Structure formats: structure tokens, C-alpha cells
Amino acid sequence: MPKGLTFLPSLALAAVMAMPLAAETKPDADTVVANVNGDEITLGHVIASVAALPPNYAEIEDDVLYEFVIEQLIQQQLLAQQQDDLNRLNQLGLENEGRSMRAVQTVNALLGDVVSEESIQAAYDAEFGNFEGEDEFDASHILVATEEEAKEIKTLLDDGGDFAETAKEKSTGPSGPNGGSLGWFGKGQMVPEFENAVVALEKGQISDPVQTQFGWHLIILNDTRKSEAPGLDAVREQLAQSLQQDAIQAKIDELTQQSQIERPALDGVGPKVIRQIDLIQE
Structure with a gap:
């Protein structure tokens, strides 16, 4: 079963039944594929779920996987509707995941043009161009x-x-x-x-x-x-990682300079509190 989607083991993949479409519909991420007590599940939700599956699920027939994922999303929604709110621990975890995902999107956009043959060669020349050996x-x-x-x-x-x-x-x-x-x-x-x-x-x-x-x-x-300088191919990955890390750090430094960041001094709040799980348990 797809990680993060399977909740009811009695719903085996072989038991998924196809739901006929009423009419030809032009694909759109906002197209509603299911409605659960007024809460909509869209084609975008389905596509995002499939994109997160392990590579071995690529072998499953598209029509089978499509119906299976929709069924699983419906089950998730049914179960989710039984809770008015997430408990405090899960809500905070969800906020952290959202923050992390947005940060990753920023990094991915930033790194799009950072690593190229020219930049790797320049980094190699800067580090090993005057290599004298040990x-x-x-x-x-x-x-x-x-x-x-x-x-x-x-x-x-x-x-x-x-x-x-x-x-x-x-x-x-x-x-x-x-x-x-x-x-x-x-x-x-x-x-x-x-x-x-x-x-x-x-x-x-x-x-x-x-x-x-x-x-x-x-x-x-x-x-x-x-000793001789390593060949370019031997350090290519290392140089690429350094270029990426430098670009990320430069962006963080830039944003830090442009932003107003406050860390108030709090009495009684320090490293020891990080393991006090009871503070966020209800």
C-alpha cells in the first residue's frame, strides 16, 4: 500500500472498483473527483499523492492506481472528519512540515542555475589551480x-x-x-x-x-x-555540493540582513525544556 495513504487493510488493491465518469472532463488540478460530507478532494490531491509514492508503484496500471488513491483519500477524509482539530503535538508538527516544505521550494528555485559545468570548473580551478601537493x-x-x-x-x-x-x-x-x-x-x-x-x-x-x-x-x-591534485571527475560531486551550500548560505545571510528577527530573553526557558513533551500534550 502507498506510504501515508493506507489506513484500512481490508481494502485490498484488487478490490478497488472503477467509478464511471459522467462526462468527458478536461483535466484541471481543481477538478473535484470526490466530495465527502461537503469536503472536496481534487485531482490535484490525487496527483500529489501519486507523486509521493515509492518508485515501485510506477508498475501499477494507471486506471487501477487512480481509483485506489481516490478511495484512500476518501477514507482519510472520513477519518479526519471525526476530529474537529488536531491535537497540539500534531498541529505543531504540521506547521513545522509546512515551513520545511516552503523552505525546500525556495532552495530548489535558488539552486536551479547554481551548478553548471562552468561553475564547477571555476570552483575546481580556484581550489586546485595552484595545487603544490603534499x-x-x-x-x-x-x-x-x-x-x-x-x-x-x-x-x-x-x-x-x-x-x-x-x-x-x-x-x-x-x-x-x-x-x-x-x-x-x-x-x-x-x-x-x-x-x-x-x-x-x-x-x-x-x-x-x-x-x-x-x-x-x-x-x-x-x-x-x-601528491597530485585530484581529477575533476573525482571531486565533481563535492564541488557541486559546496557550490550549493555556499549559495544557500549566501541567501540566508542576505535574508537575515534584510529581516527583523527577534529572540526575546525568557526567564526559565533554556535547553532543558526541549524534552518536556508534556508542554504540548493535551
Whole structure:
């Protein structure tokens, strides 16, 4: 059943009966399709209800869905007429929903021309046009439990031992089987003690034993490079969102400057009251 429309489970979709039209009628949003004790249900109400349905309802035959939605709206109206007024909680919720819907309409109209290929390209150029890149490092390491082990391995390496083969044989870290390779990484991705040791190395140099929370390391710096700016397609969505957020914020700032907004100081009213549901319950 369509979300927000189904109230009486006994009315299955297969049981909906077609209501013959008395005469050919030109479609109009204000055309009355049902009258419930004097309250009108229009074609506009039907169209808005169908537009809010999940995509899978598109598979239902139009004539079946048309009659079904009208029946559901009639049921809603019958039930709604049993209440003279909404309770305070629901009335306030309805006012919030209306405010939110009008705000969304304003935003949608505002954003119509904000995002274009030209604006995205301009935003990309502004952010990455002078991109200089960050330092990145390609390093390998051998991890062991004690400083003594690390010193012994360092002696072997200084005597000409192959770093990758030694890592495969002696490293206890998960990168050991891969020759100790850690691949490329930037600053901030490794624990400080490890990063400081890497930054201090020259290409091809092996560090003295370095202690971290994981144990003792011997590190070799394989290579360095500068990071490259991301491609436009990789950040297109991010840039579009930023353009939209900037446009919305600019509009809010403009409206705020043009408007008279008052927030009176109220004794006894503060953050703690937001959970006092009893204040709006009848």
C-alpha cells in the first residue's frame, strides 16, 4: 500500500472498483473527483499523492492506481472528519512540515542555475589551480618485538643483507610477507615516531631501530613524491555540493540582513525544556 495513504487493510488493491465518469472532463488540478460530507478532494490531491509514492508503484496500471488513491483519500477524509482539530503535538508538527516544505521550494528555485559545468570548473580551478601537493613516502619496514633483535637485523642489513628478503624472514608485521612494503602514505597516516623517522631518511637509507607502540622497527625509505591534485571527475560531486551550500548560505545571510528577527530573553526557558513533551500534550 502507498506510504501515508493506507489506513484500512481490508481494502485490498484488487478490490478497488472503477467509478464511471459522467462526462468527458478536461483535466484541471481543481477538478473535484470526490466530495465527502461537503469536503472536496481534487485531482490535484490525487496527483500529489501519486507523486509521493515509492518508485515501485510506477508498475501499477494507471486506471487501477487512480481509483485506489481516490478511495484512500476518501477514507482519510472520513477519518479526519471525526476530529474537529488536531491535537497540539500534531498541529505543531504540521506547521513545522509546512515551513520545511516552503523552505525546500525556495532552495530548489535558488539552486536551479547554481551548478553548471562552468561553475564547477571555476570552483575546481580556484581550489586546485595552484595545487603544490603534499609530501608522500614509499617505505618498507621490519617489525620485531625487542630492540636487541632490531639491532642484530640492522647489522645484517648494513653488511649487505637484502631488506625485502629479511623482512619476509624476520618481520612480525602483516607487511612482512610482502617484503615489508607499506606502499605510499602521507603525513599523519603513521604514528608520530614512525613518521618522524621516515621524514629524516634519505632515499635508500635504513633507519636505526625505532620504537612505537607496535614494537621495534627498521625502516627503509624507497622513494618520495608530491601528491597530485585530484581529477575533476573525482571531486565533481563535492564541488557541486559546496557550490550549493555556499549559495544557500549566501541567501540566508542576505535574508537575515534584510529581516527583523527577534529572540526575546525568557526567564526559565533554556535547553532543558526541549524534552518536556508534556508542554504540548493535551
